[in-house]
Amino acid sequence: MAENYDVTNLSLDDNTFELLPDGDYHFIVAKHEIGYATSDKMPPNTRQFVCFLDIPVMVDGSPKTVTVRNNLNVYSKGLWAIRRFVECIGMAPEKGRTNIDLTKMDGLEGICSISSYTGKNGNEYNQVSQFYPPSKAPTVTANDDAWAKRDGFMTVMDDDPFN
Numbered sequence: 001m002a003e004n005y006d007v008t009n010l011s012l013d014d015n016t017f018e019l020l021p022d023g024d025y026h027f028i029v030a031k032h033e034i035g036y037a038t039s040d041k042m043p044p045n046t047r048q049f050v051c052f053l054d055i056p057v058m059v060d061g062s063p064k065t066v067t068v069r070n071n072l073n074v075y076s077k078g079l080w081a082i083r084r085f086v087e088c089i090g091m092a093p094e095k096g097r098t099n100i101d102l103t104k105m106d107g108l109e110g111i112c113s114i115s116s117y118t119g120k121n122g123n124e125y126n127q128v129s130q131f132y133p134p135s136k137a138p139t140v141t142a143n144d145d146a147w148a149k150r151d152g153f154m155t156v157m158d159d160d161p162f163n
Contacts, residue, residue, distance in 0.1 A: 018066045020057065020126050022115045023142035027053040028150075029089060029105050030067060037073050047074040049102055051085070053112070053128070056146035063149050068114065068126045088112065088131035111137040 030052045037048040053068045072082050086092040088110035091100050113130040132138065141147070 018057065018059065018064065019116055019124055020055065020066060020068075020114050021142065022113075024111055024113050024132070024138045025055045025057075025141050025143045026109065026111055026147040027055045027068070029108050029110075030054040031106055032102070034102070037071070042073060043075055046078075048072065049074070051105070055114070055143060056150045057143050058146045058149075063146050066126070068128060070128045084131045084133070085110075087133040088137075090134065094133045094135060110134075111141060 032052065033050045035048055035050070037046040042048075049072050051070045051072065053070060055066045055068060057064055057066055070085075072078065072085060074082065083092065086098075086100050086105075087094050089105060089108035090110070091105060091108065092098040111132045112128045113132070114126050115129040116124050117127050118124055
């Protein structure tokens with residue numbers, strides 16, 4: 001269904017893209033979607049879940065939230081990445097077998113490493129290069145100041161497993 005905008009009087013928010021410097025960042029899982037992978041490199045009908053990670057940063061002295069999209073594919077060669085992600089947000093122990101409910105990840109927090117990559121179109125994008133389990137997470141991150149000030153511009157769950 002197409003959205004219907006009044007193009008005679010169109011107002012736009014300042015929704016510019018922020019390319020984050022490479023580094024380690026605190027994040028909150030803002031939301032997730034479950035669908036199917038569309039890459040030719042994946043087996044047909046491969047399930048995929050897409051996580052949208054909100055990363056608070058300071059821009060010109062003001063807190064801002066940068067959202068980074070991360071795709072995780074549910075097939076034999078992609079399960080290691082899912083395991084690292086759920087360990088990072090506290091949904092699974094670092095060792096041993098576990099069952100997880102992917103519908104309960106929204107609002108959970110973790111620390112990841114962000115790097116930039118250049119897409120096929122030549123544009124640069126943010127990508128998650130690593131999720132840290134809580135025992136191996138760095139103690140200093142690139143967004144410590146913004147993380148401390150996130151109340152008021154980011155929603156934090158009451159049952160936060162890291163606090």
